[in-house]
Amino acid sequence: MNRPRGASLSFMLALLFIDGVHVVNGSFFSRILQPTKKEGEEGGKTEAPSKATSSMGSEAQVGSIISFSDGLPFATLANNNKIPLVGYGVGNLQHEMIPGMVMAAIQDDKRTRLIDTAHASNNEDLVAEGINRGVAKLNREGKVEVHVVTKVWYTHLGYGRTKLSVEESLKSLQTALDNDKIDLKLHFQLHWPRCFDSIPWMNCQREERELSDHVKDAGPDPTKDPDNAWKESWKYLEDLYLSDKYPIASIGVSNFHLHDIEIMENFARIHPHILQVNVWSLLYDALLVEYCHKHRIHIQVYNAIHGTISQPERAPKAFHHIQKVASEISSELDQDLTAAQVILAWLMQHGVSVIPRTTNSVRLTENSAVALSSIPAFSDHQVETIAHAVEAYLSGDDLEEDIHVAVTFHVVSKDVVLYWMGREGSEVRIGHLKAGETFTDTTYPNHTFRTYDAANKDYWIDHEISAKFGDHKHIHVEL
Structure with a gap:
């Protein structure tokens, strides 16, 4: 069922300048920040467009203190350490690709110097190999700061097992730690609070059985005490952070629910500096978002692209709206902007870290720190448009209003055959148009149609649609 766009929802991005530092403030993303009005109050009761009741929180605000170094944005954590807002996720990349892709990511044309793994x-x-190779290629006089986020898997929860996991991670990263040209900043997180049998790809008992003996010997089975194993893990991360033995810039959690994070108030010496979550949680768990803002827990988002525009057919009208924003900014920058860049920049401009994953070198450049930081601040209307479109992707409930370019072909003197041109040069026949006829279709900016002389296909003309979304283009065909 299509749903209307919530025109009453406010989306604002306010950048306050304090001593050269940007503070991202103001209302956030979507209706998640709009308080539910009580019955009888002016405006009545506001319902989430997706009908997701969990999205209706109080007027939370999200944002970290954002500073800029060499033109690139960093978030300032609660401990005053900094972390880049743009990273590169390599968790599930093919192993043979990782060193080369990491090396490329940290070069000066991209400067994506946060690598996320587990x-x-x-x-x-x-990852360490890629960082070493990348810094060597930079050939700098001084040290190059590079950040690595890594995580402790749920099979390694409990103090002893987490200690083992961290020690193995440190050993794997040792070559980068020992490199006198690299200032390596480490961020350790608990990947999950526990194993969930309700999640289809998790098999808690089997995974425990298949662990090697040295892991089992390090500590008890966390599935036997799921409510406390992660607490012991957190205690170890606290000890690690406080030891100053390694350059631990932060400790945090990933995929934690608000209930678990709130429990930490009862025992933790250090509150998490970072929470890494799926983009879905960011838009639909208003109370979690509000809690993070209140306690200065910085938010990193994964699945921002795969969960949304990588499947345009899921919400085609929403995709068109994102394309429209991309087209508007492209005209301003005089360079092409992708829908993925729009989503990532939208998150980043709200003080949220992004860690897109790719195996494509072109995408690595497009979604790099340099590229995303060059995108100007979106207007309030654009922020609203993006927010509604992303929500439509996540809910699978497409926008009601579509947007496109209308094209009318006026055939002047000869019959023609009209074709839709694919991105790879393929042709899809639309139809035979007689002289004097008109035909109207819809498309997107810069798309190409082709008309052939119906009597002689050696004669043809390409028609590139140089129009903006919402325009109506008229083309007179004369062959």
Whole structure:
């Protein structure tokens, strides 16, 4: 069922300048920040467009203190350490690709100097190799600051097992730690608070059985005490952070629910500096978002692209709206902007870290720190448009209003055959148009149609649609 866009929802991005530092403030993303009005109050009761009741929180605000170094944005954590807002996720990349992609990511044309991985991915040594190669290629006089986020898997929860996991991660990263040209900043997180049998790809008992003896010997089975195993893990991360033995810039959690984070108030010496979550949680768990803002827990988002615009058919009208924003900014920058860049920049401009994953070198450049930081601040209307479109992707409930370019072909003197041109040069026949006829279709900016002389296909003309979303283009066809 299509749903209307919530025109009453406010989306604002306020950048306050305090001593050269940006503070991202103001209302956030979507209706998650709009307080539910009580019955009888002016405006009545506001319902989430997606009908997701969990999205209706109080007027939370999200944002970290954002500072800029060499033109690139960093978030300032609660401990006053900094972390880049743009990273590169390598968790599930093919191992043979990782060193080369990491090396490329940290070069000056991209400057994506945060790499996100996990102990369970078994690739931390390859990340270190890529960092070493990348810094060597930079050939700098001084040290190059590079950040690595890695995580402790749920099979390694409990003090002893977490200690083992961290020690193995440190060993894998040792070559980068020992490199006198690298200032390596480490961020350790608990990947999950526990194993969940309700999640289809998790098999708690089997995974425990298949662990090697040296892991089992390090500590008890965390599935036997799921409510406390992660607490012991957190105690170890606190000890690690307080020891000053390694350059631990932060400790945090990933995929934690608000209930678990709130429990930490009862025992933790250090509150998490970072929470890494799926983009879904960011938009639909208003109370979690509000809690993070209140306690200065910085938010990192994964799945921002795969969960949304990587499947345009899921919400085609929403995709068109994102394309429209991309087209508007592209005209301003005089360079092409992708829908993915729009989503990532939208998150980043709200003080949220992004860690897109790719195996494509072109995408690595497009979604790099340099590229995303060059995108100007979105207007309030654009922020609103993006927010509604992302919500439509996540809910699978497409926008009601579509947006496109209308094209009318006026055939002047000869019959023609009209074709839709694919991105790879393929042709899809639309139809035979007689002289004097008109035909109207819809498309997107810069798309190409082709008309052939119906009597002689050696004669044809390409028609590139140089129009903006919402325009109506008229083309007179004369062959």
